[in-house]
Amino acid sequence: MENLADKVVVITGASSGIGEETARVLAEQGAKVVLGARRQDRLDALAGAIRKKGGAAVAQVTDVTQRSDVDRLVRRAVDELGPVDVMINNAGIMPVAPMAMVRVDEWDQMIDVNIKGLLYGIAAVLPAMAERKQGHIINVASVAGHKVLPNFTVYCATKHAVRAISEGLRAEHPDIRVTIISPGLIATELENSTNVPEVRAQVRAFYQEHAISPRAIADAIAYAINQPASVDVNEMLIRPTTQEL
Numbered sequence: 195m196e197n198l199a200d201k202v203v204v205i206t207g208a209s210s211g212i213g214e215e216t217a218r219v220l221a222e223q224g225a226k227v228v229l230g231a232r233r234q235d236r237l238d239a240l241a242g243a244i245r246k247k248g249g250a251a252v253a254q255v256t257d258v259t260q261r262s263d264v265d266r267l268v269r270r271a272v273d274e275l276g277p278v279d280v281m282i283n284n285a286g287i288m289p290v291a292p293m294a295m296v297r298v299d300e301w302d303q304m305i306d307v308n309i310k311g312l313l314y315g316i317a318a319v320l321p322a323m324a325e326r327k328q329g330h331i332i333n334v335a336s337v338a339g340h341k342v343l344p345n346f347t348v349y350c351a352t353k354h355a356v357r358a359i360s361e362g363l364r365a366e367h368p369d370i371r372v373t374i375i376s377p378g379l380i381a382t383e384l385e386n387s388t389n390v391p392e393v394r395a396q397v398r399a400f401y402q403e404h405a406i407s408p409r410a411i412a413d414a415i416a417y418a419i420n421q422p423a424s425v426d427v428n429e430m431l432i433r434p435t436t437q438e439l
Contacts, residue, residue, distance in 0.1 A: 197419055197420045197421070197422070197423075198220060198223040198224050198225045198416065198419055198420055199223070199224035199225075200224060200225070200226060201220075201224075201225045201226065201279040201280055201419070202225075202226050202228065202271055202272075202275045202276050202277065202278050202279050202280070203220055203225045203226065203227050203228065203278075203279065203280040203281075203282065203419075204227075204228045204230065204267060204268060204271050204278050204280070204281050204282065204315075204319070205217050205220075205227060205228070205229055205230065205282045205284055206230045206231065206256060206258050206264070206267075206282065206283055206284050206285040206311065206315055207230075207231055207258075207284040207285030207286060207334075208227075208229035208230055208231045208237065208240065208253075208284070209229070209231035209232070209233045209236035209237050209240065210231075210233075210236060210382065210383050211380070211381075211382030211383055211384065211408050212284055212334065212377065212380060212382055212408045212411045212412065213229075213231065213282075213284045213285070214236075214240055214408070215407075215408040215409055215411070215412040216282065216284070216408075216411070216412040216415050216416075217229055217240060217244065217251070218240075218243075218244065218412070219409070219412040219413065219415075219416050220412075220415070220416060220419070221244045221247070221249035221250070221251060222247070222249065223416060223420075225250075225280075225419075226249075226250040226251075226252075226275045226276075227244065227249070227250070227251050227252075228251075228252045228254065228267065228268075228270065228271040228275065228278075229241055229251060229252065229253045229254070230254050230255075230256030230258070230263075230264070230267040230285075231255070231256060231285070232255060232256070232257055233255075234253075234255050237253035237254075237255065238253055240253070241253040250275070252270060252271065252274055252275065254266065254267045254270050258285045258307060258310075258311030258312075258314060258315065259306040259307055259310065259311055260314075261314045261317070264311070264314040264315055264317075264318050265314075265318050267318070268281075268318040268319055272322075277322060277326065278319050278322065278323070278329070279328075279329060279330065280329070280330040280331075280332065280419055281315055281316070281318070281319040281329070281330070281331045281332070282332045282334070282415065283311070283312040283315040283316070283331070283332070283333045283334065284334045285307055285311050285312075286307060286308050286334060286336075286384065287303060287304060287307045287308065287384070287387045288304070288346075288349050288384050288385075288387040288388065289303065289304065289349075289387045289388055289389050290345050290346045290348075290349050290387075290388050290390075290393060290397065291345060291388065291389070291390045291393055292344070292345050292390075292393075293347050293348070295390065297389075297390075300348075300389070301348045304348055304349055304352050305348075305352060308349070308352035308353065308355075308356065309352050309355050309356070309359075312333055312356060312359065313359065315331075316331060316359070316363065319331065320363075320367070320370075323367075323369075323370050324367060324369070324370065327369040327370075328369060328370070328423070329370045329371070330370070330371040330372075330373070330418075330419060331360075331363065331370060331371070331372050331373075332372075332373045332374075332375060332415060332418065332419075333356050333359070333360045333372070333373070333374055333375070334356075334375045334377065334411075335353045335356040335357050335360070335374050335375065335376045336349075336350075336353040336356075336376055336377060336378075337376055337377065337378045337431060337433060337437075337439065338350040338353045338354075339353035339354050339356055339357045339374075339376055340357075340376065340431065341439060342354075343439065345393055353376075356374070357374055357376075357429075360372050360373075360374045360429075361374075361428075364426070364428065371418075371423075371426040371427075372426065372428070373415075373418045373426070373427050373428065373429065373430070374428065374429040374430070375411060375414060375415060375418075375429075375430055375432070376429065376430065376431040376432065377410075377411050377432055377433075378404075378406075378431075378432060378433030378434055378437045378439075379400065379401055379404045379405040379406070379433070379434055379437050380405055380406060380407070380408050380410070380411060381401070381405040381406065381407055381408060382408055385397050385398050385401040385405075403436070404434045404436050404437045405434065406434045410432055411432060414430050414432055418430070
């Protein structure tokens with residue numbers, strides 16, 4: 195917990211699920227959290243709850259598909275709290291469907307959020323971290339970055355990309371810690387991303403049977419940050435014990 199005290203931590207996708215729970219956990223351990231997401235009301239409520247408990251939180255409406263939004267989020271963190279110590283690229287969507295349905299708009303959305311949004315987060319903090327020769331970038335991938343499943347093909351491709359980008363970043367910048375968090379089925383809003391009724395029903399049933407609390411992921415993120423500066427937790431794959439895939 196000493197490593198988290200007073201650290202400035204930026205979190206995208208912070209209005210619900212893993213992002214929201216991570217913000218609460220890190221703030222409780224002394225981090226100063228900067229919350230980015232699209233829903234102003236949810237962000238304000240979360241930031242208010244953290245401050246009410248004595249924590250430090252800043253909320254900024256952010257669409258990760260817009261590089262200017264992500265840059266603005268990081269600039270606000272620096273201006274109000276100081277240099278960013280940890281960047282958590284958590285925002286993601288999962289509108290899965292059979293490829294034969296050719297839902298190209300949804301493919302584009304997944305690429306824009308899951309890959310380009312993550313790259314914008316890296317771009318916003320990397321120059322300053324490289325100059326300081328310290329920092330920590332945490333990228334949320336998925337078990338789908340390890341396995342390719344029917345109907346999930348493009349989503350899996352985006353999460354494989356997250357792992358490739360993270361590994362390349364780690365190799366290029368040994369002074370910066372890089373962690374990949376690969377969740378399995380977690381009780382979040384991600385299951386609601388799917389727009390094909392029959393596929394959505396299957397996804398929801400799978401989640402209802404197996405999903406665990408986002409607290410498991412928040413605790414894993416806190417663990418990775420809390421390691422000594424010389425220790426880089428490169429990747430954690432975290433699944434419910436009942437999840438076979």
